[in-house]
Amino acid sequence: MTDPRDPVADLRRIAFLLERAHESTYRVRAFRGAAAALRRRTPDELIRLVESGELRQMRGVGEVTARCVAESLAGEVPVYLRRLEATEGTPLDEAAAGLRAALRGDCHTHTDASDGGSPLREMVETARELGHEYLVITDHSPRLTVANGLSAERLRAQIEQITELNAELDGFRVLTGIEVDILPDGALDQEEELLAELDLVVASVHSQLRMPRAEMTERMLRAIANPHVDVLGHCTGRMVTGRRTRPESQFDADAVFAACAEHGVAVEVNSRPERLDPPKRLLRLAVEAGCEFAVDTDAHAPGQLDWLDHGVSRAIACGVPAGRVVNSWPVERLLAQRR
Template identity: 60%
Template sequence: MRATVDVQLDEETARLRAALKGDLHSHSDWSDGGSPIEEMARAAMALGHDYWALTDHSPRLTVARGLTAGRLERQLDEVAALNERLAPFRILTGIEVDVNPDGSLDQEPELLDRLDVVVAGVHSKLRMGSEDMTRRMVTAIADPRVDVLGHCTGRIVQAGGKRGAKRPESEFEAELVFEACRQFGVAVEINSRPDRLDPPKRLLRLAYEMGCLFAIDSDAHAPGQLDWQRFGCERAARCGIEADRIVNTWPLDRLLEWTRA
């Protein structure tokens, strides 16, 4: 029986991986990634993706060389030039924007309005009380510019590497946060990094039961890490999440219609 279950899980994982048309969270050497934008884009193309979102960090995260408004504008020009060369493949303009303690977003609103994909993530004061953290997250989710809630618990499950020591989950009222995601049409990220695997499966199941959408993302900082999405697919399969609830299984036109809505 166990072998049959494992085979079914492997098959569903493979189906989800084959259904993915892109990746909505990854980094280049403009921020804390290790490779140029074009190298990352071509690695995504080699995996069979139709699109790939470039989501370097926002300015508050100085340790990750977050992009000032001026640097982000220059990056947008570079992406536009690359898209002319790489068409029909599409690099989606994006950002992993830091959520400030008051729930505001760490980038100029006019620039966020120009982006294809906005991933919002908490990177500071991760140990604030549950009530304050819930308010902070819900405020960010309610911002119409936000498309994806990134690595929602902030946990680190493997020590070592650039992430350092293990880190416990932030405390927040998950039902309130996921209801905000459902209500405001924000996808809950299934972060595929082996050192994150965030959120934990109990919260994935809760978000699914509450009717949320999802994005299976690599959070890659190097070309070889883009294939980490398979870990997210395995976790989604374990939680019974269907492909159509995962926004990056959608064709580009449908995805962009959703992010712009």
């Protein structure tokens, strides 16, 4: 008799691998929904539900997920999971693997408080499983209504939620943050006093991306000079794959990266496959300018937290020094560097 596996863990692992592979959202939701529906059931309860046929009648559980649960309870790796694990990506080369191993956290992530797909706790659990030491939660700011951006009141509530969660954790830190919109005039889309309370602020342009070059440059320079900004997010705003490809915003890269170096604002190496921002030619300019960097996933789901490989490979290819990658630093140093 083979000991049963943990079916909830197997369902979560399947969802994670689907997210990492950028598979359809409905597939991911099927497995995460089943895991959530069964999370508080004991193994004996699950076995009884499988044997009686009641499992497939439960809300949130379908034929495929029920089959995975049955296989897991029988002590077998579910077939669906075996197939996904058999098609995982190729290993990083040695230099990239060294930088990947040095990363201690992720400075740009989203939860279902804005436009992410999973709650705070699920994102944190996955980050811990990946070996992170910390995770910065950077949900959107209020004017990005399409992404359900957080008002000042909702952001304060999230800060309290993170404080409570940190009290439960041992050896892991959740950091408060925001991906704040850089408004057309270069101002930031959140109260200055509240930005000062956060552990880390990512500032990004999400609107009027085709603004004339000179105006976009001034817009970005004003934001970079703001003492609350720590990271410049996906600086060109481009989209290179998918249904909505988008060209790069035009700005004076030499001036912008010089300002980042002067003000201690890290340039984000965004790992999302559809962004891969900045382009390599600009990433090399930022290296030459003496900038610091944050290799981030911009994850909107737990499985996307494992997209760091994309950014790491680009960083190594462009000569980014590991010591200048801020999320390779211990959390104490990261927080101490905040202006």
